[in-house]
Amino acid sequence: MTSHRPQPRPGILDISPYVPGKSGAKGAKIHKLSSNESPLGASPAALATYRAAAGELALYPDGSATALREAIAGRYGLRPETIVCGAGSDELLQLLAHAYLGPGDEAIYSQYGFLVYPIAIMANGAAAVVAPETDETADVDAMLARLTPRTRMVFLANPNNPTGTYLPFSEVKRLHAGLPSHVLLVLDAAYAEYVRRNDYEAGVELVSTFDNVVMTRTFSKIYGLAALRLGWAYCPSHVADVLNRIRGPFNVSMPAQAAGVAAIADQGFVEVAVAHNERWLPWLAHELAALGLKVTPSVGNFILVHFPLEARRNAAAADAYLQSHGLVVRRMEAYGLAPALRISIGSEEANRDLIAALKDFLR
Numbered sequence: 205m206t207s208h209r210p211q212p213r214p215g216i217l218d219i220s221p222y223v224p225g226k227s228g229a230k231g232a233k234i235h236k237l238s239s240n241e242s243p244l245g246a247s248p249a250a251l252a253t254y255r256a257a258a259g260e261l262a263l264y265p266d267g268s269a270t271a272l273r274e275a276i277a278g279r280y281g282l283r284p285e286t287i288v289c290g291a292g293s294d295e296l297l298q299l300l301a302h303a304y305l306g307p308g309d310e311a312i313y314s315q316y317g318f319l320v321y322p323i324a325i326m327a328n329g330a331a332a333v334v335a336p337e338t339d340e341t342a343d344v345d346a347m348l349a350r351l352t353p354r355t356r357m358v359f360l361a362n363p364n365n366p367t368g369t370y371l372p373f374s375e376v377k378r379l380h381a382g383l384p385s386h387v388l389l390v391l392d393a394a395y396a397e398y399v400r401r402n403d404y405e406a407g408v409e410l411v412s413t414f415d416n417v418v419m420t421r422t423f424s425k426i427y428g429l430a431a432l433r434l435g436w437a438y439c440p441s442h443v444a445d446v447l448n449r450i451r452g453p454f455n456v457s458m459p460a461q462a463a464g465v466a467a468i469a470d471q472g473f474v475e476v477a478v479a480h481n482e483r484w485l486p487w488l489a490h491e492l493a494a495l496g497l498k499v500t501p502s503v504g505n506f507i508l509v510h511f512p513l514e515a516r517r518n519a520a521a522a523d524a525y526l527q528s529h530g531l532v533v534r535r536m537e538a539y540g541l542a543p544a545l546r547i548s549i550g551s552e553e554a555n556r557d558l559i560a561a562l563k564d565f566l567r
């Protein structure tokens with residue numbers, strides 16, 4: 205009799221749980237290319253700082269992450285009061301949804317948008333409204349066409365995961381210009397550091413100018429600190445105030461704060477990671493296309509690859525084959541992209557192993 209036990213609020217049981225990338229068998233030599241983690245790991249300076257933090261684990265962290273917010277602010281020329289740190293940007297996305305959405309509200313995201321958005325939206329009893337994409341790219345007109353009097357938020361990952369496509373700043377501005385001022389636009393720029401395009405802007409300018417835009421960033425991707433769970437949001441002051449009221453008082457651990465400060469200081473390491481991606485993203489895209497596979501143009505640290513539909517060569521068969529060769533990639537059923545696999549840019553060895561294995565698979 206399920207009606208006698210505690211019931212979650214409406215919407216929660218409609219959520220499909222987020223399925224993280226597989227890790228592969230412990231011990232066996234594997235290349236994990238399923239979660240867009242950095243093949244270069246973290247900055248040695250950040251690791252040293254993290255280890256040094258072990259001596260102070262009995263103490264609570266600085267609840268306002270002052271040193272970290274100052275480091276981020278210094279790096280980007282922002283005011284520290286406008287930055288809120290979180291246990292990954294996931295936490296900040298959840299907090300934003302929690303603060304601004306409730307039953308009866310709607311929030312818009314795009315067709316192949318990051319699946320954390322519908323989870324955050326529905327967890328707060330609001331309706332997740334999907335706007336179709338064009339060429340696996342967010343479509344501003346389609347998003348604006350789904351505005352209703354109930355719309356309270358719009359989520360845009362730019363670049364998007366899992367497609368790797370992006371909107372130029374002119375399109376992001378057009379999206380913002382079409383929103384009423386009470387609708388909050390969340391720009392999730394988790395992969396911003398990888399983008400080398402003159403027409404791209406992560407969102408700083410919009411947040412600085414308007415009261416209804418937030419940008420979220422992460423230390424999980426280019427900084428190679430995914431295990432620590434560290435992200436930040438650049439917010440208008442009134443939004444920072446709201447997030448600071450509802451977040452846990454110690455939501456970011458001391459070792460994460462300390463490592464984050466050291467990571468921000470080591471921009472030379474970030475440049476090495478960007479250069480690695482600049483070399484291997486085009487290489488992988490080229491090699492995959494040479495195998496006859498359709499590749500969605502990516503500006504991130506991963507590529508969406510489309511496989512033939514015939515059973516022997518489809519994405520499921522390719523995934524099984526790659527896995528048996530120690531290459532763990534991401535299946536895309538949850539995104540409605542079953543014929544595709546998402547493959548993170550790996551180390552040189554991983555990238556070469558991947559192409560060699562796919563050559564054998566498609567032979």
Ligand SMILES: *Cc1c(COP(=O)(O)O)cnc(C)c1O
Pocket residue numbers: 240291292293294295318361364365392394421422423424425430433434435
């Ligand atoms: C990886 C990723 C994040 C980062 O999540 P964290 O919680 O900071 O690890 C956010 N948004 C998108 C689109 C991502 O792919």
